[in-house]
Every structure is written in C-alpha cells, then in structure tokens.
Amino acid sequence: MILTKKNFYRPFPGAVNSRLTTKMDFLKPAEIPPIATYHVMNSDGSVEDPSHVPSGVTDEQVLEWYKNMLTETTVSIMDNIMFEAQRHGRLSFYMVSAGEEAVTVGSAAALDPQDVITCQYRETGVFMQRGFTLQDFMSQLTANHNDPGKGRNMPVHYSGKNKVNVHAVASTLATQIPHATGAAYALKMDALENPGQPPQVAACYFGEGAASEGDFHAALNLAAVKKCPVIFLCRNNGFAISTPTSEQYIGDGVAVRGMSYGIESLRVDGTDIFAVYEATKEARRKALEDGGRPILLEFMSYRVSHHSTSDDSFAYRDRKDVDTWKARNDPLSRLRLWMEKKGLWDAEKEKETRATIRAAVLKELVAAEKEKKPALRGIFDDVYAELTEEAEEQKEELRRLMMKYPEEYDMNEHEGGNSGLLSAMKY
Known part of the structure; x- marks a missing residue:
C-alpha cells in the first residue's frame, strides 16, 4: 500500500491523529527509555544549577520548611515520641513519615491556602505546613474533645477541613483520588459561574500502592476528560505495606x-x-491554564520507617537497605547541608531546635491526655440529619446498658460525665 496525503490519516474517533503505516510495530516497553527524575540538589546539599533554586523563596521560608520536616521526622522527635507512646499503650496506633518529609512539606508550601486537599495517611507534613498545631495533632491522636473528628477516627487520620482546608483522612485506600477529581470539577464549575474569584485547584496525595486501585484509574480518566484543575501527587516510596514495587x-x-x-x-x-517545591508550583500553574486540566507528579522516595506500629518491615526487607538509604538520601540531611553551606544552620542550632521541639511535643501530648474525651452523643452525630430507626434503637440500647452497668463505663472521662449520662444519650 502506498500512503498518500489522502490516506495518511483516517479519522478514527478512538485515537487522535493516528498515522497510518504499513509497518507492524508492536510497542515494546523495555525499549522505551525510563522517565527521567527531576532534581535540583545533590545528596551533599550542593546545587548544580543555582537558577533552579526556587525563586522568591526566602531563607526564613527554607528554615520553616526544615523545622516542619524536623518536627515530623522519625529522628527522635514527634514520630519517635508517638511511636514510643503507642508501645506504652498511650496511643492505639501510629504511622511515621521518615524519608518522605520533603514530599509533604515541599509540595504543601507550593500550594495556596485556598486549594482543596485530600490525603492518604502519611501526610503529616502537609497538615503541619498548612498550620496544624501540635495541640491539633495531639488532640486527634489522643481522641479528646478538641478533635474535630470527635474521637471517632483512628490516630493519624487527621481532620482539618475548617482550619487548613484538608479533608479528613480515611484508611480506605485510594478513595480520596476520585474525591479530588470531584472537588476539582466543582471548583471549575464555580469558577465559571463566579469569574474573578481567586483560582483554586484540588490536590490529592496517595502512594504507589493506591495507584494500583481502580479508583486511581477512574479518577485520572474522568479528570482528563472533564479537564479538571487537579494535581495528583503520588508518593512512590517503594512499598505498599509489605509489597515492594517489583511485585506491584x-x-x-x-x-x-x-x-x-x-x-x-x-x-x-x-x-x-x-x-518538590518547584515541580508542585509549576504543576499548579499548569493545572489552572486554559480553564483547567489535571497534572500528575510522581515523587520518588523511600519509606525508611515501618508502615505503621502494626508492622515490622524487617520481616520483608533487609535492614542494611534501610540504613544505606538513610545514609545517602535522607531529605533532612540534604537540606541541612545546603543551609550549612549558606551559613543558615549549624550543629548548635540543630541541637537546640531538636530539644525545643521534643519538649513541645511532650508537653502537648501530656496536656492532650488530660483533656476530657468527646461527649458520648457524638457517636451518633454527623451521619444522618435524622437518625434512622435502627440507629435510634441502638442509641437507646446503649443508654440502657450504661445505666444498668455504670461501673463498666468510664463516664467521668467524657464531657458531661456521670451527671450528663441521661442528657448525653437521650433523643
């Protein structure tokens, strides 16, 4: 067959500008070069091209980033304290973020406060960078009455919609990805109806394990077809709990x-x-172009920590691999070396800052543990505008049992206490 301009293309509706050819070439993934990984700093904290250092970012901002990374890291501060607290029975569960501090803090710093965020369960740095306080964290972790979730969610499943514009974290894998697409579509419609208002994007965090779920594919396809202003931020940390990427x-x-x-x-x-900061900042700009479109960022990292306090990662990976990664690719060390080269940081400041943060974390943890638990009526709140018949029966049955066996329930730990038992559980 001789191809001419007349038959060079066929207007097949299922492909865009697909060229006709008489050569039968199967696409071979192994022959396509792997996607390159964008970077700015080397492992020693040096920058190959000074022009790549984020423009407009002050030394004070970088110091803030580092302190936020330091606060949430495993190295002896918040994560380590919370991990130990779980082992002591003070918390039921915890998840650390070691190795991924730069992903969460750097990307959150590049987003605007009005941007809508949905998370997985390893984005402590996102909450921290956007204004969550140690008191906020401890209130959720200890499930006291200051927790917006009223103590009904697992520890580390923070809720900051009203304070930092981050929706509540859920354990169910990948469900936040289509939520982000829906939020972005709503933002797009709202922008069309209200021109001139500040532009907003939706941003969604998830791991590479979640990217194997069906929700990931449905969300990306819908976002692309509807041209939604959403940034998909994948933390590819090498492991989906105990499953390495080689098996995913x-x-x-x-x-x-x-x-x-x-x-x-x-x-x-x-x-x-x-x-991370530069890529997210540019992704946000692109997501708002031409009425909106989705962007995907894949952040390559390594999960230095165990998956959670319920996991022993050395059952499925070599301890030496973890130690090697920590020695060569620690995001904290890299930024610290850069700051030291600029005269912004030194060993004494490191020691003082760690001590200060550790004291603050312990102080807030102890204070949070002394607070009352949420009122018991919260068990039945926020699901239905009017309780279903089944829920009302359950509420009455719980009230009956608590009245009959008051010694079995620590009512004094909850708002209202024993005196509020009847009012807390009545219709």
Whole structure:
C-alpha cells in the first residue's frame, strides 16, 4: 500500500491523529527509555544549577520548611515520641513519615491556602505546613474533645477541613483520588459561574500502592476528560505495606500511567525539597491554564520507617537497605547541608531546635491526655440529619446498658460525665 496525503490519516474517533503505516510495530516497553527524575540538589546539599533554586523563596521560608520536616521526622522527635507512646499503650496506633518529609512539606508550601486537599495517611507534613498545631495533632491522636473528628477516627487520620482546608483522612485506600477529581470539577464549575474569584485547584496525595486501585484509574480518566484543575501527587516510596514495587507493577512507575490518560506528568526526586517545591508550583500553574486540566507528579522516595506500629518491615526487607538509604538520601540531611553551606544552620542550632521541639511535643501530648474525651452523643452525630430507626434503637440500647452497668463505663472521662449520662444519650 502506498500512503498518500489522502490516506495518511483516517479519522478514527478512538485515537487522535493516528498515522497510518504499513509497518507492524508492536510497542515494546523495555525499549522505551525510563522517565527521567527531576532534581535540583545533590545528596551533599550542593546545587548544580543555582537558577533552579526556587525563586522568591526566602531563607526564613527554607528554615520553616526544615523545622516542619524536623518536627515530623522519625529522628527522635514527634514520630519517635508517638511511636514510643503507642508501645506504652498511650496511643492505639501510629504511622511515621521518615524519608518522605520533603514530599509533604515541599509540595504543601507550593500550594495556596485556598486549594482543596485530600490525603492518604502519611501526610503529616502537609497538615503541619498548612498550620496544624501540635495541640491539633495531639488532640486527634489522643481522641479528646478538641478533635474535630470527635474521637471517632483512628490516630493519624487527621481532620482539618475548617482550619487548613484538608479533608479528613480515611484508611480506605485510594478513595480520596476520585474525591479530588470531584472537588476539582466543582471548583471549575464555580469558577465559571463566579469569574474573578481567586483560582483554586484540588490536590490529592496517595502512594504507589493506591495507584494500583481502580479508583486511581477512574479518577485520572474522568479528570482528563472533564479537564479538571487537579494535581495528583503520588508518593512512590517503594512499598505498599509489605509489597515492594517489583511485585506491584512491571511498567515504568506511575508517571507513565498519567500520560496514558492524556495527562501531563513529571517524575521528581522526592528527597529534594527544592525539586518538590518547584515541580508542585509549576504543576499548579499548569493545572489552572486554559480553564483547567489535571497534572500528575510522581515523587520518588523511600519509606525508611515501618508502615505503621502494626508492622515490622524487617520481616520483608533487609535492614542494611534501610540504613544505606538513610545514609545517602535522607531529605533532612540534604537540606541541612545546603543551609550549612549558606551559613543558615549549624550543629548548635540543630541541637537546640531538636530539644525545643521534643519538649513541645511532650508537653502537648501530656496536656492532650488530660483533656476530657468527646461527649458520648457524638457517636451518633454527623451521619444522618435524622437518625434512622435502627440507629435510634441502638442509641437507646446503649443508654440502657450504661445505666444498668455504670461501673463498666468510664463516664467521668467524657464531657458531661456521670451527671450528663441521661442528657448525653437521650433523643
């Protein structure tokens, strides 16, 4: 067959400008070069191209980033204290973020306060960078009455919608991804109806394990078709609980999946906070172009910590691999070296800051433990505008049991106490 201009293309509706050819070439993934990983800083804290250091970012902002990363890291401060508290029975559960501090803090710093965020369960740095306080964290972790979730969610499943514009964390894997697409579509419709208001994007965090769920694919496809202003931020940390990436997929990571849905995608060094910040800032700009479109960022990192306090990661990986990664690619060390080269940081400041943060975390933990638990009526709140018949029966049965066996219930630990038992549980 001789191809001419007349038959060079066929207007097939299922493909865009697909060229006709007489050569039968199967696409071979192994022959396509892997996607490159964007970075700014080397492991020694040096910058190859000074022009890549984020423009407009002050030394004070970088110091804030570092302190936020330091507060949430495993190295002896918040994560380590909370991990130990769980082992002591003071918390029922905890998840640490070591190795991924730059991903969460750097990306959150590049987003605007009005942007709507949905998270998975390892985004402590996002909450912290956007204004969550140690008191907020401890209130949720200890499930006291100051927790917006009223103590009904697992520890580390923070809720900051009213304070930092981050929706409540849920354990169910990947459900936050279609939520983000829906939020972005709503933002797009709202912008069309109210031109001139500040532009907003939706931002969604998830791990590479969640990217294997069906919700991921449905959300990306819908976002691409409807041109929703959403940024998908994938933390590819190497493990979905105990499953390494080698057993999750054979293809070239997650970024390539975005391109298959027609979404601009970028792979980024997730241990380099400058690269994370710059990539997210540019992704936000792109997501708002031409009425909106989705962007996918794949942040490459390594989960230094165990998956959670319920996990022993050395049952499925070599301790030496973890130690090697920590020695060569720690995001905190990299930024600290950069700050030291600029004269912004030194060993004494490091020691003082760690001591200050540790004291503050312990103080807030002890204070949170002394607070009352949420009122018992909260068990039945916030689900239905009017309780169902079944829920009313359950409420009455709980009230009956508590009245009959008051010694079995620590009523004094809850708001209202024994004196509020009747009012707390009545219709």
